[in-house]
Amino acid sequence: MSGRDSELEEAEPASGFSDLSDSEFLQIEEPEDGDSEKPSCSHNRHLEPVEKALETAKRKRAQTPLETFRLLYLCITDVSAQVWCEQQMVYKRERPDLLPLENTVQLNTGKSIHLARELEYHDLVSVCTTSREDSWAIKLLNLLAMIPVLQAGRRVREFPVFGVLEGVFVVGVIDQLGYTAKGELELSELKTRHEAFLPSAAQKKRDRFQVFLYKCIFDAMVQGHLTWDIFIQHLHLRPEQVLGPQVQEQARNAGFTASCFQDLLELAFLNLTLLDIPVIDRLQIEYIHQGTNAPLGTEVLAYDDDAVRATVRDFLAYWKGQRDPKGVDVEDAWKCRYCAYASVCDWRLGRAGSPTVKSRPKKSR
DNA sequence: ATTGCTGAATGG
Secondary structure: OOHHHHHHHHHHHHOOOHHHHHHHHHHHOOOOOOOOOOHHHOOOOOOHHHHHHHHHHHHHOOOOHHHHOOOOOEEHHHHHHHHHHHHHHHHHHHOHHHOOOOOHHHHHHHHHHHHHHHHOOOOOOOOOOOOHHHHHHHHHHHHHHHHHHHHOOOOEEEEEEEEEEOOEEEEEEEEEEEEOOOOOEEEEEEEEEOOOOOOOHHHHHHHHHHHHHHHHHHHHHHOOOOOHHHHHHHHOOOOOOEOOHHHHHHHHHOOOOOOEHHHHHHHHHHHHHHOOOOOOOEEEEEEEEOOOOOEEEEEEEOOOHHHHHHHHHHHHHHHOOOOOOOOOOHHHHHHHHHOOOHHHOHHHHHHHHOOOOOOOOOOOO
16 A cells, blocks of 8 residues: 555645654654553553653654754755755755865856846845844845836846745745747746856756756746745744834835735735736746856756656655765766765765666656 | 754856
């Protein structure tokens, strides 16, 4: 019977709290009856030894990566980084002290090109925030400000997106959204390159997945799948938290009145769902050269929802502690050449010790 | 939740 599996899958996304996942683990644990100590309490439902067992089970239980890294949410780029090398992505969190400095120049160049493009569309305003709710409110305000611009047929840049993938809250920023001449809603992701040629297949693959995730989450937002309580529950925010004066002022400037966090949440939800914003029809990645701004090529992507969701499921299984992190396959071992963690990498060591080569290529359609 | 909780993305 595999019915129990699907039950778990159904139950999980709804729960944002750790006590629920604790009870889940208790079901998996062997039921221990070590009632040697207090037989007098046997009439009680809450037996002391059971309590003890629960405590030790809690302590012994391996934390999920989300718990160990104290993460309430993931960034889209965290997930797409798993395409390149999941193990490397994990090391970046575990060993930030070993973070490489080699390509910071390229990264910063990319950053400033992106910023320059953003400034062509709107000014940046710095707003003082006094609570966590305030800082999330800013993201919602950005979203609320961009919707009318988009609906007026103009382009927007840095569009915030939120959603839930496999029960995990994810956050991202869409580079650019706009309508094509044919009236299709188009997502355009800009990638700048130090080298004056298109990236390798491996990099393109990662970039594509990033864009696929944006579509997945954006579509769910405009289809009304992201309700306000999801926000509150996953991020542990207080709906009644009064917004800071500067945040309230920004809301007024944008034409909204919101005094508490939930006001903004509801406004965002209503604006997203009631304005007939379409799902994204067209996905493209534009590669340009950092030195000359010369276009290197544009990729138009075909979105395969089933394939994206299958990969998402596999990637998030790591975060939820359902499997160990994976390094690159043998044929991608060249990536280790660029990796700051190559010398300490367990995956590499493990592979050198025991040559357990996977004989199943992923392309088994 | 014991008191608590991160700009995302930048490129190879």
